Amino acid sequence: MASGKTTAQTDVSNGRFVELVPGQKIVQIGTFDSTDPDFAGEMVQTWYLEALDGGTRVTIVCENVPSGIRKQDHDAGLRSTLDNLAHYLTND
Numbered sequence: 001m002a003s004g005k006t007t008a009q010t011d012v013s014n015g016r017f018v019e020l021v022p023g024q025k026i027v028q029i030g031t032f033d034s035t036d037p038d039f040a041g042e043m044v045q046t047w048y049l050e051a052l053d054g055g056t057r058v059t060i061v062c063e064n065v066p067s068g069i070r071k072q073d074h075d076a077g078l079r080s081t082l083d084n085l086a087h088y089l090t091n092d
Contacts, residue, residue, distance in 0.1 A: 006033045024049055038068030058082060 006012040012033040019027035026047040034040040043064050050057040060078055 023051070032066060036068065039066050041066050 013030050014033070015028055015030045017026065017028050019025065026049070028045050028047075030043045030045065032040050032043070041064060043062060043066065046061045046063075048059040048061070050059070062074070062078075065074060
């Protein structure tokens with residue numbers, strides 16, 4: 001079984017929004033399903049939104065990140081999410 005995976009072929013997580021402040025803040029909790037405690041548990045992400053001329057600054061604060069997730073991998077995943085969001089918002 002691949003390290004950190006729910007099974008050898010799957011990686012299961014669930015998410016829920018716990019606070020939405022339109023135009024200001026989004027708080028969500030992601031729960032990771034793994035038998036490996038280094039990759040399991042609940043992570044809290046708080047997204048702060050700040051309107052700027054021509055765009056929005058997004059600051060993401062992550063708490064309780066599972067210890068098995070390397071910072072550079074986590075940063076790359078967040079960057080990919082923001083890039084996908086920007087693409088979605090600028091392309092009908």
